[in-house]
Amino acid sequence: AQTVTQSQPEMSVQEAETVTLSCTYDTSESDYYLFWYKQPPSRQMILVIRQEAYKQQNATENRFSVNFQKAAKSFSLKISDSQLGDAAMYFCAYRSGGFGGAQKLVFGQGTRLTINP
């Protein structure tokens, strides 16, 4: 079974600075997808960024980028120019790339990010 581990329960950063959230995963599969979800106080789950395992290039979405190290099974999220609205719980998630049915998400424990003004 696949597992996702986020070793940082809490992180804080000054507004406008850069912060990196860590995530490691364990899998024997070669085809999979990795995600970062944001859960603000409203509890809505919002997709931040997605990475396909077969792509060597790291995904980027505006101020959000990932460092995907497939061999090390590491998938960190970098948030640049942090804004107050970035404050939330961030979940790293894994999804198998297999076919034949709906593929569930496996989530890490989450990292609570605080932005200091």
Add this chain to the structure above:
Amino acid sequence: AAGVIQSPRHLIKEKRETATLKCYPIPRHDTVYWYQQGPGQDPQFLISFYEKMQSDKGSIPDRFSAQQFSDYHSELNMSSLELGDSALYFCASSLSPGSTEAFFGQGTRLTVV
């Protein structure tokens, strides 16, 4: 744009009662997932459906059952409720089982007293 609709948003039930949570996926989405998020926990997969058939099953108690209807909406039925069932229940939908992106609803907060 239409999103995943869950109802009710909040629900309070007493122990041993039953509850039914509903999920209306984004139009044309035929795949639905249910997740349970306990207080301070990460979301845990319960069950999924594709084209009205159960696709995968996670850590869903036997007291829970779910189905997907012909219009693709889904219902999660929970019986003999326990205090430990208090959680946020998310529904997510995707365009197909192969779609990599699942869109989440706002969740139903169930409180069992």
